[in-house]
Amino acid sequence: MKGFLHILLTCLVLYTGYAPLWAQSKPILIDGIVIDEDIRLPVENATIRLYSLPDSIYMKGTVSDAAGKFTISVVSGSYLLKVSYTGLMPEYRKVKPSHSSDVHVGEICLRPDVIVLDETLVTAQAPPVVISGDTTIYNASAFPVPEGSMLEELVKQLPGADIDEEGKLTINGQTITKIIMDGEEFFMNNINALKDLPAEIVEGLKTYKRQTDMATLTGIDDGDGSIVLDLVIKPGMKKGWNGNFEGGYGNDDRYEGRGNINRFNKADNVSATANMNDNGTQAVKRTGINYSHTSKKIKYGGGVDYQRNERHTWSRRSTEEFMDNSTSQFSQQNSNSNSGTNRFSTSLRLDWKVNNRTSLIFRPSVSYSNDHSISGSGSETQDDGHVPINRQEASDRQKAKDFSTNGTLTVNRQFARKGRNLTLTVDYDLTNDHSDRNSISRTSYFKYGDSVKVQNQWIDGANNSHRYRVQLSYLEPVFTNRFLEIKYSYKNNTSRSERYAYNWDELNNDYYQYPDTAHSNCYENINSIHTAGISVRTVRPSYFYLVGINLEAQQTDNRSYVQDSTIKRQSRNVLNYAPNVTFRYNFTKQTTLNVNYRGRSVQPSINDLQPVKDISDPLNIRTGNPDLKSTFNNSVMTTFRTYLPAHFTSLNIGLTYSNTLNSITRIVTYDETTGVRTTLPVNVNGNWRLNGSVTLTSSFGKKKKFRVSSFLTHSYSNTIGYTVVDKKKSAVRSNTTNLRLSERLKMNYRTKIYDFGISTSVRYGKSTHSINSDKRRETFDYEIGGNANFNLPWNIKLSTEVDSRIRRGYGGKSDYTRTT
Numbered sequence: 001m002k003g004f005l006h007i008l009l010t011c012l013v014l015y016t017g018y019a020p021l022w023a024q025s026k027p028i029l030i031d032g033i034v035i036d037e038d039i040r041l042p043v044e045n046a047t048i049r050l051y052s053l054p055d056s057i058y059m060k061g062t063v064s065d066a067a068g069k070f071t072i073s074v075v076s077g078s079y080l081l082k083v084s085y086t087g088l089m090p091e092y093r094k095v096k097p098s099h100s101s102d103v104h105v106g107e108i109c110l111r112p113d114v115i116v117l118d119e120t121l122v123t124a125q126a127p128p129v130v131i132s133g134d135t136t137i138y139n140a141s142a143f144p145v146p147e148g149s150m151l152e153e154l155v156k157q158l159p160g161a162d163i164d165e166e167g168k169l170t171i172n173g174q175t176i177t178k179i180i181m182d183g184e185e186f187f188m189n190n191i192n193a194l195k196d197l198p199a200e201i202v203e204g205l206k207t208y209k210r211q212t213d214m215a216t217l218t219g220i221d222d223g224d225g226s227i228v229l230d231l232v233i234k235p236g237m238k239k240g241w242n243g244n245f246e247g248g249y250g251n252d253d254r255y256e257g258r259g260n261i262n263r264f265n266k267a268d269n270v271s272a273t274a275n276m277n278d279n280g281t282q283a284v285k286r287t288g289i290n291y292s293h294t295s296k297k298i299k300y301g302g303g304v305d306y307q308r309n310e311r312h313t314w315s316r317r318s319t320e321e322f323m324d325n326s327t328s329q330f331s332q333q334n335s336n337s338n339s340g341t342n343r344f345s346t347s348l349r350l351d352w353k354v355n356n357r358t359s360l361i362f363r364p365s366v367s368y369s370n371d372h373s374i375s376g377s378g379s380e381t382q383d384d385g386h387v388p389i390n391r392q393e394a395s396d397r398q399k400a401k402d403f404s405t406n407g408t409l410t411v412n413r414q415f416a417r418k419g420r421n422l423t424l425t426v427d428y429d430l431t432n433d434h435s436d437r438n439s440i441s442r443t444s445y446f447k448y449g450d451s452v453k454v455q456n457q458w459i460d461g462a463n464n465s466h467r468y469r470v471q472l473s474y475l476e477p478v479f480t481n482r483f484l485e486i487k488y489s490y491k492n493n494t495s496r497s498e499r500y501a502y503n504w505d506e507l508n509n510d511y512y513q514y515p516d517t518a519h520s521n522c523y524e525n526i527n528s529i530h531t532a533g534i535s536v537r538t539v540r541p542s543y544f545y546l547v548g549i550n551l552e553a554q555q556t557d558n559r560s561y562v563q564d565s566t567i568k569r570q571s572r573n574v575l576n577y578a579p580n581v582t583f584r585y586n587f588t589k590q591t592t593l594n595v596n597y598r599g600r601s602v603q604p605s606i607n608d609l610q611p612v613k614d615i616s617d618p619l620n621i622r623t624g625n626p627d628l629k630s631t632f633n634n635s636v637m638t639t640f641r642t643y644l645p646a647h648f649t650s651l652n653i654g655l656t657y658s659n660t661l662n663s664i665t666r667i668v669t670y671d672e673t674t675g676v677r678t679t680l681p682v683n684v685n686g687n688w689r690l691n692g693s694v695t696l697t698s699s700f701g702k703k704k705k706f707r708v709s710s711f712l713t714h715s716y717s718n719t720i721g722y723t724v725v726d727k728k729k730s731a732v733r734s735n736t737t738n739l740r741l742s743e744r745l746k747m748n749y750r751t752k753i754y755d756f757g758i759s760t761s762v763r764y765g766k767s768t769h770s771i772n773s774d775k776r777r778e779t780f781d782y783e784i785g786g787n788a789n790f791n792l793p794w795n796i797k798l799s800t801e802v803d804s805r806i807r808r809g810y811g812g813k814s815d816y817t818r819t820t
Contacts, residue, residue: 040183042068131643188303419477
């Protein structure tokens with residue numbers, strides 16, 4: 001018995017002595033994410049080293065993955081964590097993990113390296129453009145704009161940037177879909193952000209492909225995403241409040257005023273803007289506010305925007321249409337309109353990390369608009385001998401209301417095995433609009449017995465649709481850095497369009513009580529799609545590829561009716577497939593190649609499907625086609641980017657080809673006696689487009705003060721059309737090709753006291769038609785301009801600019817030379 005007690009006591013002593021050692025040997029995880037502080041993007045292949053303290057003995061190490069994330073397994077103790085990457089300053093963190101829990105160090109931001117020799121800072125002019133991976137970084141100070149300029153003026157100075165009349169922004173041939181700030185979403189309206197914020201608050205601008213919500217939640221690149229413009233705010237603008245206000249008044253009651261007040265910091269950002277102007281053709285009043293909050297587990301924000309727009313337009317148009325080899329039609333039209341819009345919109349966003357493995361993103365938005373317009377026009381149509389066929393005077397009054405709401409909810413669950421994810425996505429879109437329109441026209445037909453037709457019609461229209469989609473996706477890691485994704489989704493889209501046309505009753509001096517059934521129709525389209533997809537992706541430091549295919553089982557039900565009587569019902573079942581391929585290769589950090597292929601199907605619009613004649617314009621009658629098929633678009637996009645730091649030289653090359661199967665075009669039936677054109681949408685094959693762009697920026701001289709940038713674009717397209725001149729004959733097929741070439745060259749010389757800039761551009765357009773290839777149209781647009789900025793003593797700044805534009809080949813008064 002004593003021997004047994006002795007053995008038991010010995011075991012207890014050994015246990016109590018070694019239990020702490022056992023506890024210390026239990027594996028503990030240290031994890032985090034490495035971020036490039038300058039461009040706010042994850043750093044892949046950053047070196048992670050762990051040293052024991054206090055002796056600084058190297059213990060173990062690893063590298064960060066494509067999402068910048070890393071994990072190290074250790075035992076409890078005191079350690080020094082070192083994170084480093086070439087060209088960036090290393091960061092150190094002291095960590096002391098215990099057996100009770102893992103250690104989450106969060107974001108570790110690496111700053112650009114600074115060279116210091118003998119306490120003397122080596123400085124030089126910053127390069128205007130830098131390319132790092134798929135990110136293009138612009139130094140705002142390298143693109144001077146006049147004092148008080150808005151952000152839009154700065155963006156226009158960027159090499160390869162273009163903003164069209166509708167506010168669409170493209171850089172290096174790629175459309176910017178969103179504008180963000182310091183790597184985070186903030187602005188509700190991209191166009192307003194460019195027009196309302198002053199350029200002086202921005203230190204730099206970056207364009208890159210921002211990952212989708214799913215890729216952000218899973219941490220695995222899916223090859224998709226959208227091109228964004230990221231504004232890097234100056235550090236001095238993140239202290240307290242800042243604002244900008246300006247205004248002006250001119251003759252004929254012209255005025256302009258704008259203002260903004262902002263408060264930016266790491267946690268909370270708020271920006272309020274107001275803008276009002278009247279330039280004689282358009283009066284705009286707009287106000288809005290944006291807000292965002294960022295914390296470790298939750299990010300939320302949103303915006304509210306109100307806009308009132310009053311617009312007056314006048315236009316004159318001359319056209320020639322080729323009907324067949326021997327018939328053409330000339331027309332001239334003068335028109336003017338007054339229109340107004342009141343629009344209110346709001347959007348919210350919520351990014352919530354529920355726990356270490358569950359996250360969700362929710363993005364709802366709502367908008368309401370109230371529109372009105374009054375327009376009048378006069379036109380004349382002539383045959384190929386310039387003999388008048390018809391003459392028309394028309395007026396139109398319309399009121400419309402529109403309400404819409406949409407949103408997307410994404411919930412992701414990460415499992416214990418790294419890379420294994422289950423994601424649920426639900427999105428919806430609801431629209432409801434109503435229009436009230438009065439259309440009056442008087443048309444004279446000179447070849448039809450000099451007859452005159454007067455039409456007075458009231459059209460009551462309503463459109464509503466609701467769409468929802470539910471998708472479940474499962475991502476499984478297979479082998480090393482390879483992932484298999486399986487997904488299923490169901491989408492339902494129900495659209496209804498009601499159109500009631502009431503003719504004028506001369507006897508009662510009012511519109512008839514009952515609609516004209518020949519020109520009234522209600523149409524319902526229900527589209528259901530089941531999609532199953534599978535894809536394989538590989539994520540490596542030097543390359544990435546994804547290969548996948550989706551199968552779509554589509555059912556379409558159409559019903560045409562007037563009031564409660566069904567006229568026609570039809571149903572169609574279709575099985576489509578949509579492959580997708582993405583490949584990216586990183587030759588170096590500054591040189592990348594991207595190749596993307598996408599295939600997708602698109603449903604026809606309900607206006608094209610609705611089988612009813614729209615005779616609101618007696619000379620241009622439109623008819624829908626319920627037998628239209630879904631279109632399928634194939635597109636291949638290739639981009640190549642490189643940057644040579646020693647020469648401050650950047651090069652971007654892009655090439656995109658797309659064609660559409662079952663593309664929707666129009667059959668135009670022309671009546672030679674009356675000049676009436678009737679259009680019917682049909683499916684056709686043969687429509688394609690080829691786009692390309694080359695952007696080159698380089699700096700010269702000992703201190704790189706002289707900069708040259710070139711932006712070359714081209715577009716070549718082919719469009720199929722059909723024309724019927726004699727109803728007894730079949731439709732004549734025609735091909736229209738359009739070639740567009742443009743070159744924009746900018747040169748700039750800059751010192752601390754002054755900078756001079758010269759810009760010139762030429763755009764060439766050529767259109768040919770297969771029916772009459774001899775009559776081709778060639779147009780030329782020339783532009784040359786210069787600007788100068790002077791920095792004088794006492795903080796005085798002077799700016800001046802001159803611009804001259806020349807148009808040739810358009811004919812008549814459309815050709816001009818204008819200098820401003």
